[in-house]
Amino acid sequence: MDIDYHDVTLSVNGVRYSRRVESRMLLSDFLRHDLALAGTHVGCEHGVCGACTILLDGQPVRSCLMLAVQAKNHELSTIEGLANKDGEYHPLQQAMHDHHGLQCGYCTPGILMTMTAFLDENTSPTEEEVREALSGNLCRCTGYQNIVDAVLSAAEKMRG
Amino acid sequence: MKPAPFKYIAATSLEHALVLKAEHGDDAKFLAGGQSLIPTMNFRLARPAILIDVNGIEDLAGIRASGGTTRVGALTRYRALQRDATFTQLFPVIGEALPHIAHPQIRNRGTIGGNLSHADPASELPAIAVALGGRFRVQAAKQERWIEASDFFVGALTTDLRPDEMLVEIELPLPEPHAGSCFMEIARRRGDFAIVGVVVMMTLGERNECTGVRLAFCGVGETPVDASSAADGLIGHALTEEATRDVATSVQTMIDPAGSIHATADYQRHIAGVLTERALQTANQRARDGH
Numbered sequence: 072m073d074i075d076y077h078d079v080t081l082s083v084n085g086v087r088y089s090r091r092v093e094s095r096m097l098l099s100d101f102l103r104h105d106l107a108l109a110g111t112h113v114g115c116e117h118g119v120c121g122a123c124t125i126l127l128d129g130q131p132v133r134s135c136l137m138l139a140v141q142a143k144n145h146e147l148s149t150i151e152g153l154a155n156k157d158g159e160y161h162p163l164q165q166a167m168h169d170h171h172g173l174q175c176g177y178c179t180p181g182i183l184m185t186m187t188a189f190l191d192e193n194t195s196p197t198e199e200e201v202r203e204a205l206s207g208n209l210c211r212c213t214g215y216q217n218i219v220d221a222v223l224s225a226a227e228k229m230r231g
Numbered sequence: 232m233k234p235a236p237f238k239y240i241a242a243t244s245l246e247h248a249l250v251l252k253a254e255h256g257d258d259a260k261f262l263a264g265g266q267s268l269i270p271t272m273n274f275r276l277a278r279p280a281i282l283i284d285v286n287g288i289e290d291l292a293g294i295r296a297s298g299g300t301t302r303v304g305a306l307t308r309y310r311a312l313q314r315d316a317t318f319t320q321l322f323p324v325i326g327e328a329l330p331h332i333a334h335p336q337i338r339n340r341g342t343i344g345g346n347l348s349h350a351d352p353a354s355e356l357p358a359i360a361v362a363l364g365g366r367f368r369v370q371a372a373k374q375e376r377w378i379e380a381s382d383f384f385v386g387a388l389t390t391d392l393r394p395d396e397m398l399v400e401i402e403l404p405l406p407e408p409h410a411g412s413c414f415m416e417i418a419r420r421r422g423d424f425a426i427v428g429v430v431v432m433m434t435l436g437e438r439n440e441c442t443g444v445r446l447a448f449c450g451v452g453e454t455p456v457d458a459s460s461a462a463d464g465l466i467g468h469a470l471t472e473e474a475t476r477d478v479a480t481s482v483q484t485m486i487d488p489a490g491s492i493h494a495t496a497d498y499q500r501h502i503a504g505v506l507t508e509r510a511l512q513t514a515n516q517r518a519r520d521g522h
Contacts, residue, residue: 075238094239094282097273116232117270118337130310130339136269137340140239141262141284185336206421207334 077140083108084152092139099123101139102149110150110180114209121208124181125149131185150180153187163187166225167218174212182208186222194230198223234272241284245291249372249397251283256394261285263306263345266337291344291399294318300402305344313338321405322363323517324412324430328355331414334422344398347383350390350454353424355416357384358455360401362430362447368400375399384454407443410434411518413510416449417502419493425450426494429506431514439519441465446478446507451488451499458482462511470515478511479504 075094080087083106090105097116102108102125114120116135123134126148153161163186166172173179182205189196189204196204201222202215210218242248252259259281262268271277285291291306294315301321303312309332312318312325319326332338332346332355346356347367360367360380367378369392380401383391392398406412416428428449436442444462449455461481465474483504490496 074236077239093236095234095236097233097269100233116273118266118333121334121336124336127339131336132340133266133336135273136265136337138239138262138265138269138282140241141265141286143241189335203330203421204335207336 077143079140079143081142081145081147083147083149090139094138094140096139097135098125098137098139098142099134101142102134102147105139108149108151112177112180114177114181119209120178120181121185122178122181124184124208126184126188129188131188148184150183153183161187162228163190163222163225166221166228170217170221170224172213172218172221173210178208178210178212182210182218186225190222190226190229194226196223196226232273234269235275235278237272237279238281239284240281241287243287245285245288245370245397245399246372248283248285248288249370249395251281252397253372253395255281255283259283261345261348261397263348264308264341265345266333266341267345267349267351285397292342297402300404302400302402303343305347305397305399305401306342307344309333309338309341309343309346310335312343322403324363324414324432325356325359327412328359328414328416328428328430331355331416331418331422331425331428337422343401347401348390348392348398350384350386350388351424352387352453352455353428353450355414355425355428355449358428358430358447358449359414360403361455361457362432362445362459363403363406364445365401365403367398368402369396370399371395371397377402381457387453406432407434409436409518409521411514411516411520413514413517415506415510415513417506426491427451427488427499427502427506429503429510431510433511433514433518435515435518439469440467441470441515442467444511446482446511448482448486448503451486451503456486458485461485461507465511470511472508472512475508475511479507482507 080089112122114122260279262282262284365380432445434443488499
């Protein structure tokens with residue numbers, strides 16, 4: 072079979088990129104290998120672990136369950152865009168640091184992308200809501216307690 | 232863990248997608264949310280030669296009332312259902328089931344048409360569509376037909392769809408007044424595949440006697456299992472604990488779960504009985520409360 076290529080233009084963290092991709096290129100691999108945005112981690116590659124979660128037009132999705140070609144003309148956000156231009160952490164990043172919400176850090180980018188989108192929609196979550204929102208992200212180090220603490224604390228800070 | 236090579240075509244209209252499918256038949260797969268298809272391709276359990284991406288066909292998404300029914304386009308994502316308060320009030324059983332369907336990230340992409348066409352035996356929506364008495368509109372390039380939900384699922388991951396057809400819309404009859412419903416599920420982890428899931432739709436008469444019961448399961452057979460006949464004895468009487476136990480016993484005899492690494496068949500049968508009792512009682516209480 073001839074290799075099936077497609078021209079794709081998309082935006083990641085406000086920067087426009089145009090690349091030629093093979094149709095079978097997963098969006099997660101495209102971000103990491105073609106755009107060198109390796110902050111998006113790849114764990115299971117079948118939609119279970121949540122490490123590769125990014126935002127597609129503002130909504131958290133698994134980048135391993137999308138083809139790069141499908142992201143054509145869409146706006147993506149990844150972990151690289153979370154801190155502000157001066158390098159100041161997002162309140163949730165700071166809270167994860169303060170509450171020791173990560174150990175090995177492999178799951179952290181996916182958790183940050185999932186939970187920052189969650190906090191944008193739910194500014195005063197209960198612990199149960201936080202745990203429900205976290206249910207699609209596996210962390211094998213922390214036991215989740217410190218992550219939940221961090222999210223609740225960030226929510227409080229973000230409310231001001 | 233990467234898909235085998237394939238040709239990707241973004242369909243520009245439903246007609247375009249159906250002409251392509253007619254041309255390529257089983258060599259082609261429709262790509263909707265991709266939340267089951269892409270992992271299957273990543274594992275190379277599926278190696279379609281052609282993917283027809285239907286995500287650009289906007290007419291395929293959306294919820295609309297149509298007489299005494301509600302129609303939901305196949306490309307409607309779980310998220311859209313979950314956020315449509317009018318819809319989840321009309322069909323509280325779907326609202327109750329949605330949080331059990333995978334995780335938020337998956338629900339942001341997954342579509343109802345993709346879910347139903349994938350026909351996973353452990354999936355929630357097929358059992359709900361059967362319990363609600365839904366029917367599906369399927370279209371080919373030159374014709375369309377309607378298939379009752381109960382006839383659509385013919386085996387594990389197998390439906391009545393022909394190689395040139397696409398499920399384009401589902402139609403759900405509005406629940407009757409004085410109806411109560413319940414969805415319950417046991418899974419190993421939140422969002423995981425159901426070990427057993429149960430759907431109950433119940434209607435009550437003026438004296439709170441049972442006038443109709445639909446009972447369906449996911450996870451206990453090759454297809455969603457319609458076990459409504461196990462509840463026939465409830466009709467005409469107010470629900471009692473003893474009667475729910477009888478239904479649970481009938482259900483346990485009727486189903487033939489396969490068991491898996493996560494749960495033996497005996498355990499599934501036990502859980503099906505427990506969930507039957509709980510769901511019947513809950514649906515009954517909700518019907519009484521005008522839920």
